[in-house]
Structure formats: C-alpha cells, structure tokens
Amino acid sequence: MARLLRLIVPIACFLIFQGAYAIDFHFSASNGGESVGMTDSYDVDDSVGVWSRSSASFDGVSMTDRKSLSGSGDANINHVMCGRGGGSDYVINYALETLGASCIDGSGSSTLTPGAGVASRSVSTTGSAWTTSELSGTQGGDFAGVESYARLADISASQSVSTGGSVAASQKVEAQGAYAAAYGQGKDSEGSYAVSYADVWDGYLEASQGIKTGNYATGGCVAASQKVEAQGDPAMVFGEGRDSRGNYAFIGATAYDGTTLDASQGVKVGNSATGGTVAASQNVEAQGGSATAYGQGMDAEGSYVNLHADLYNGSIEASQQVKAATGGSVAASQNVEAQGESATAYGIGVDSKGSYVEDYANVYDGSLDVSQQVKAGNSATARQSAVIDGSGAYAYCEARNPDKNYYAYVDDWINGNAYFEFEGEASVDDSEARAHQRSYAEGNFIWPWAYSTGTFEERFWFGTKSFESWAWTTDTDDDAIIVEL
Amino acid sequence: MNSYCALTTALLLAGLISGASAASYTFGVDNITDGSSFWITRQSANISFEMESSVEGDIAPIAVTPSGRVLSPYYSGSSDLATNDVRLRERTAALEGTYSSQEVIDLLAKTSGGVNRTYFKPAGSEIWTITLTESWPVRLNASKTTDYLGKMINDRDSAGNNGDVVGSSFLYNPELSRERNVAMRLDRLNATVIATNDTIISADLYPTRSTVYDTASHSTGIADLRYRQVGEGGRLINLGEERYEGTFDITRRVEMEFVYTNKTNKTDWLSCCVGGCSDLDPCSFPRDSAGIFSCVCS
Numbered sequence A: 001m002a003r004l005l006r007l008i009v010p011i012a013c014f015l016i017f018q019g020a021y022a023i024d025f026h027f028s029a030s031n032g033g034e035s036v037g038m039t040d041s042y043d044v045d046d047s048v049g050v051w052s053r054s055s056a057s058f059d060g061v062s063m064t065d066r067k068s069l070s071g072s073g074d075a076n077i078n079h080v081m082c083g084r085g086g087g088s089d090y091v092i093n094y095a096l097e098t099l100g101a102s103c104i105d106g107s108g109s110s111t112l113t114p115g116a117g118v119a120s121r122s123v124s125t126t127g128s129a130w131t132t133s134e135l136s137g138t139q140g141g142d143f144a145g146v147e148s149y150a151r152l153a154d155i156s157a158s159q160s161v162s163t164g165g166s167v168a169a170s171q172k173v174e175a176q177g178a179y180a181a182a183y184g185q186g187k188d189s190e191g192s193y194a195v196s197y198a199d200v201w202d203g204y205l206e207a208s209q210g211i212k213t214g215n216y217a218t219g220g221c222v223a224a225s226q227k228v229e230a231q232g233d234p235a236m237v238f239g240e241g242r243d244s245r246g247n248y249a250f251i252g253a254t255a256y257d258g259t260t261l262d263a264s265q266g267v268k269v270g271n272s273a274t275g276g277t278v279a280a281s282q283n284v285e286a287q288g289g290s291a292t293a294y295g296q297g298m299d300a301e302g303s304y305v306n307l308h309a310d311l312y313n314g315s316i317e318a319s320q321q322v323k324a325a326t327g328g329s330v331a332a333s334q335n336v337e338a339q340g341e342s343a344t345a346y347g348i349g350v351d352s353k354g355s356y357v358e359d360y361a362n363v364y365d366g367s368l369d370v371s372q373q374v375k376a377g378n379s380a381t382a383r384q385s386a387v388i389d390g391s392g393a394y395a396y397c398e399a400r401n402p403d404k405n406y407y408a409y410v411d412d413w414i415n416g417n418a419y420f421e422f423e424g425e426a427s428v429d430d431s432e433a434r435a436h437q438r439s440y441a442e443g444n445f446i447w448p449w450a451y452s453t454g455t456f457e458e459r460f461w462f463g464t465k466s467f468e469s470w471a472w473t474t475d476t477d478d479d480a481i482i483v484e485l
Numbered sequence B: 001m002n003s004y005c006a007l008t009t010a011l012l013l014a015g016l017i018s019g020a021s022a023a024s025y026t027f028g029v030d031n032i033t034d035g036s037s038f039w040i041t042r043q044s045a046n047i048s049f050e051m052e053s054s055v056e057g058d059i060a061p062i063a064v065t066p067s068g069r070v071l072s073p074y075y076s077g078s079s080d081l082a083t084n085d086v087r088l089r090e091r092t093a094a095l096e097g098t099y100s101s102q103e104v105i106d107l108l109a110k111t112s113g114g115v116n117r118t119y120f121k122p123a124g125s126e127i128w129t130i131t132l133t134e135s136w137p138v139r140l141n142a143s144k145t146t147d148y149l150g151k152m153i154n155d156r157d158s159a160g161n162n163g164d165v166v167g168s169s170f171l172y173n174p175e176l177s178r179e180r181n182v183a184m185r186l187d188r189l190n191a192t193v194i195a196t197n198d199t200i201i202s203a204d205l206y207p208t209r210s211t212v213y214d215t216a217s218h219s220t221g222i223a224d225l226r227y228r229q230v231g232e233g234g235r236l237i238n239l240g241e242e243r244y245e246g247t248f249d250i251t252r253r254v255e256m257e258f259v260y261t262n263k264t265n266k267t268d269w270l271s272c273c274v275g276g277c278s279d280l281d282p283c284s285f286p287r288d289s290a291g292i293f294s295c296v297c298s
Helices: A002-013 B004-019 B289-293
Strands: A023-031 A034-044 A048-057 A062-084 A090-112 A117-139 A142-163 A167-187 A193-213 A222-231 A235-242 A248-256 A260-269 A277-298 A304-325 A329-350 A356-376 A380-401 A406-428 A432-446 A449-452 A456-458 A461-474 A478-484 B023-031 B037-044 B047-059 B075-083 B086-094 B097-109 B115-121 B128-134 B138-161 B164-195 B200-230 B236-258
Touching: A023 A048, A023 A062, A023 B115, A034 A048, A034 A090, A062 A117, A090 A142, A117 A167, A142 A193, A167 A222, A193 A260, A222 A235, A235 A260, A235 A277, A248 A260, A248 A304, A277 A329, A304 A356, A329 A380, A356 A406, A380 A432, A406 A478, A456 A478, B023 B115, B023 B128, B023 B164, B023 B200, B037 B164, B037 B200, B047 B075, B075 B097, B075 B138, B086 B097, B086 B164, B138 B200, B164 B236
Parallel strands: A449 A461
Antiparallel strands: A023 A034, A023 B023, A034 A062, A048 A062, A048 B115, A062 A090, A090 A117, A117 A142, A142 A167, A167 A193, A193 A222, A193 A235, A222 A260, A235 A248, A248 A277, A260 A277, A277 A304, A304 A329, A329 A356, A356 A380, A380 A406, A406 A432, A406 A449, A406 A461, A432 A461, A449 A456, A449 A478, A461 A478, B023 B037, B047 B097, B075 B086, B086 B138, B097 B138, B115 B128, B128 B164, B138 B164, B164 B200, B200 B236
16 A cells, blocks of 8 residues: 555656646647647746757648756746647647756757657756656557656656657656656557556666557557666566456566665557457566565456565565456466575465465575466466475465365475475366475475365475375365375 | 739739648747737748739720620729738729730749747846747749820739838829839748746847839829838838829839848956856856946846
8 A cells, every 4th residue: 555655646747747837938830731839838947047949840841849958946847749630639748847956957859740749858856855757648549658756866867759650658767865756657548558667765766668559549559668776665666557458467576675676577458459468577686685576467357366576685586477368367477586584486366256276485594496377267277386495495385265165285394404396286166176286305394284175184204205295175075195205 | 905814813813822832830928927928920831923914905895795785994903912921912993095014923932941949048047038030031023014094093002021011002093104113022030039937028020021112103193102111029110101193203212121130149258257256156247337347246
C-alpha cells in the first residue's frame, strides 16, 4: 500500500499540471487544409530567462522550433503542439514545473507536420523544492507519455515524443536527492496500457525508459521498457501492462538500505483485437544489502501467478518472466542466483477456481541457484530445480484444492553445513493434488517431510542422503511416501 | 465595344486568386493576468497573374431583337486584386460615347520565404520581447490608360499596401484622358510585442513596403485625389485629399516607402563598474546615464 501511495503523486500529475499561466504565445500555420501550431504558456520568475525561435514553412506546411531556459527560481511552463489534416490529428504536450531551483537549465526542439510531430525537451534543476517534467503525445486515441519528478533532489531529464502512425515517448533521467521518480505510460484507444516506473528515496536514480503505443486499428501493440540503476532506501522499479480484456502482468524490484539496484524491464501488451497476450520480464541485479524482485500475472478469468525472489544482506541476480494470455492461461518463470545471509525464491500459481500450487527454495548464510516455473488456468502446475549451499537450506513443492480438501506437499529441510540438489513439481486440478521431489542432500541434520490430506511422512538423517518423495490426494486415494535412493 | 470584357477579366482574376492554395498563419499573444491580447492572421499564396488588355470602341445603343428592342449603351468594369494586404481596386462606368483603354497588370506573390517567430525574456528582466518576421513578398505593377468622350464616365481606383493608400476618382466626366501607373512592393512584415507577466505594453506591425502611384490626366468634371501613409503601429503619418471640379490637367506622382530596420541596443563596451560590482547580477547593472557615469551600481 505504501508503494501505491507513493505512486499516486507522480501518476496523478500526468497531464494535470497545466494550471494558471501569466502569458501565452500562439503560432499556427496552415496551407491547403492542413495545419500545424503551437501554444506556449509561461509563468516564470523574473530570474528565469526564456528564449524560443519557431519557423513555419508553407511548401507543404510544417513548423520547426527551438527553445532554451535558464536561470533560477520558479517556473511553470506548458507547450502544446498539434497537427491537423495529415491523417489522424495529434497533440503533443509538455509541462514543466519547478519551485525554488537554484539553477534551471533547459532546452528543446520540435518538428511538426500535419500528420506527424517530434518534440524533445531537456531540463536540469538543482536545489529545487520539487521539479516535474512531462512530455506526451496523443494521436487517434493512442497515447504515450513520460514524466520525471524530483522532490528536494537535483534532476536532469531528457525526454522525447513522436507521433505519426504510432505514438512513442522516451526519457533519460538522472537524479539524486530526497526523492526522484521516472514514469512512462502508453495507452491505446481501447484502453490497453503499459507502464514503466522507477523511483528512489534518499539516493540516486538513473533511468532510461521507452514507451510505444502502436496504432490499435492496424494491429499495433503497447510496449514499455526501462533500464534503471538506482541506490537508495528504498529504490523501486516496476513495469505493468493490462489489455482491454483484463489480462494483466506486473514485474518489479525493490532494494533497501543503500543496496545498488540494476534492473532491465520490458512490458508488452498485445493487440486485444487479435487475441494478444500481456507479457512482462525483467533482469535484476542487486548488491550490498536487501532486495526483492517480484512478478505477477493475471488473466481475465481470474487465474494468477506470483513470483518472488528475496535477498537479505547479499547479492542477487534474478531473471523473471510473466505472461497472461487471452483464453485463460497465466505463466511465470524465474531464474535466481543469490548469495547472502538469507535468500528466498518462490512461485505461486492459482487457477480460476482457487486451487493453487507453490514451489519454494530458501538458504541461510549461503548461495541459492534456482529455476522455477508456475502456470495457472483451469488447473495449476509448478516446477523447480534448485541447488542450495549454506548453513541452512529448505525447499518444497505444494499443491492444494481447498474446495475438495486435496493436499500434497513434499520438502527437504537441512540444518548445518547444508547442501542439496532439489528437483520437484506440484500440480492441482478438480480431480487431484500431487507433489513430487527428488533430492541429493548433505548436512548435519536432514529432515524431509511429505504430506497428503490424510497422511504425514518424515525422515531423520545425518551426513549424505539421496531420496525421493511423493504426496497425493485424489477422490479415491491419498498417501505420502519418502524413499531412500 | 464588348462590355463583358472587363467584367470577364475581373471574374477570371478573382477565380485565379481564390483557386490558389492559400497559406495562412496566426500569431498571438495573450496576457492571462490582465486579459490583454494581440493577434494577427495573414494569408497569402504562391500566385502569379499577368494581364494585358486593349479596348477601343463606341458605347452605343444596339438592337438585340428583330422587333427593335434596343439596349441602352453602357459600359462597366471592375477589378479587385488582393493578396497579403496588397490591393488594387478599379471601378469604371461609362455612358454613351467613345472609349478606349489599355491595361497591363502583373502580380507576383510568394510564400516560400516562411514565417519566423521568436520570444525572449532575459534572466533578471520582466520584459518579454516577442517578434515575428514574415517573408511573403508581393509585387504588383499595374498601368492603365483611359480615353473617353461622351455623356459621362466615372473612373475610380485605389491602391493599398498594408495601410498605405493612394487613389483617385474621376466622376461625372464627359471628357477624360488619363494615364496611371502603380507599382507596389511588399518585402516582409515584422511585428514586435513587448509584454510583462502583467500586461502587453506595446504591439507594433512593421510591413516593409513601397508604393508608387503615378498619374497624369485631363478631365472635365470632378477629380478627387487622395493618399494616406501610416507608420509604426498603423499610426497615420501623411494624409492628403483634393477635389477638382471643372476642367483640369493634373500630373501627380506619389512615392511612399516604409523600411523596418531591426534595431539592437548595444551594450556598453566598458563598464564603469569594472572591479566594483563584480558580484552583481549583470541584469542589475545601471542602464541610465546617471547611473553609469556616477558608477551607482544599485
């Protein structure tokens, strides 16, 4: 919830900070039923210098523009650019607001034709109470925009947007201070959207984001991507996408206590008209402290999957993918390599009727190398392959149908000088729940369990052991078995 | 005399101009604080128009039916040329008599030069300077001779060029012999608006233009001659109106020109405050002579 509250500020700002200005400058040109134009609005302190030069040509009407900004103090600026008559009409909007900056430096350019427009803006502020810079484009109901935000932070943001067939926006943000955020969103005319977001508290942020909204009518998709380097407490990055049918994918990572976070994310929302899928993926590296990488997918029928990779005092590399497809299928997978005081990776899949599967792997004071996959639709399955080496190790696979009280669980738990190699899977549907694992284990104390709805099985070993276990519950049968190999 | 000639010419001319792909632009400044505003919209096109005509004949009654229906003798002609506020208007109407006329019109307008807008506010100043430069040149040359002897002729024309106007009207003339040459140039238009966040202080248009109106006439009747020249911001500079009733030989040449020169205020090459005000914001340096020569830095 705290994360969501933090999001409200910058997201709510999108295209809203267009308040009162002191002076407006209008310039438009037309020829043969086609036109381009721009309206620039300013409310700036006397200490802020502004310069702009715009040129209109009429051999096929077009307009070019360059601007600069410098000085200190407060500035509230809005630039609206538009084109008409060259296909779908478009509007490009730029808004900058900064309060109490000790230094402001900005520049921009744009090229407008009736059917397509390109605009770029760069701004850096130092010592401001807050600065927000937004650049977005809309054409034929498709939207793409980027926004940067800084509070008690120095920030430098370079943004660009283009229209013409598809709408694309990108930005590169560097910031350091109390709080900084970078946000990008694409949304097509049917309501499908993709988002990239990154923020940092008490630290620094470097984010490169790209948003593209393809033309819905011609089968275009909505995509968002970002590459982020951040360090703070916390630093967060996420991407999400939802199509107009309700399929949803989310991917994110958070680092705490000055942990460095390096994340690359991509979100793609397929065209709903052509039965597209929603997919999100990320590669996350975190080092020096605590971090979490997570993902979630949900289809329009209510099936969902979750992924988590958690680190405490160490380093982690996580690659995660989430996919929600039209027709009732959600899948997620992750590969996690971690080393630290504690590291955990788990995946959960819940089908449309509430049955779920989970795979889980954990290490204390050691390393974790795990690959997990979960899938949910009318049924759910989970699979994992883990190699764990540490003072303590734990891994399990679990399946449950709560409506019919079907349950299956197998694990391996080791305390002291632990090492094991674990291969397991779990599945559940209307007729059964099953879990299975096969392990090679070393440790001071090896203590595996196996559960079904009506049966519990356990073993106690010391040293080295290879074993296999099964648990299952069906309409007519249930059992739990552990077998030494 | 085919009285439809001139009329047809006027329609053709209008058709050519309206058929061209018109370019236009709008330039505006709105001060939100006090509601003051300045807007202009201009329109032109890449146009060329050339016409040469020669007419000689008698304006006389003609029978149009075998039964002897006769049309009253009459001639009328008009022309309107207008692009980017360069205009030529002609009106002629004559009753029975002898009439001859030669006319040449050459119009060329271009929009390929483009339009530039800048606005600028230095740091440390509250003054916004907004400028516009339009490079849509127009050249209009028109010469005409008229000779008439008969019951009566009214012959009027007016040449306008972005606020400047020269024209003449010969009314109720049973006798008129006249030669007139007009040459108008519009090179560019500059506009400058000075504003603050609180209000628009000034807004001026500066069309760089020239107009030459040369006429020589012998007339019996009423002869009206007039001219008007405006300067910066449309302010009236020169105005003349004359009326002659009787028989007169008049020779008149009017030349009007307005050239806008972009003036840049030069900064002092040597500040008297060198070494004494190094910590000052350059924008707060003294600007008036008293401040400069007394080295008062605040």
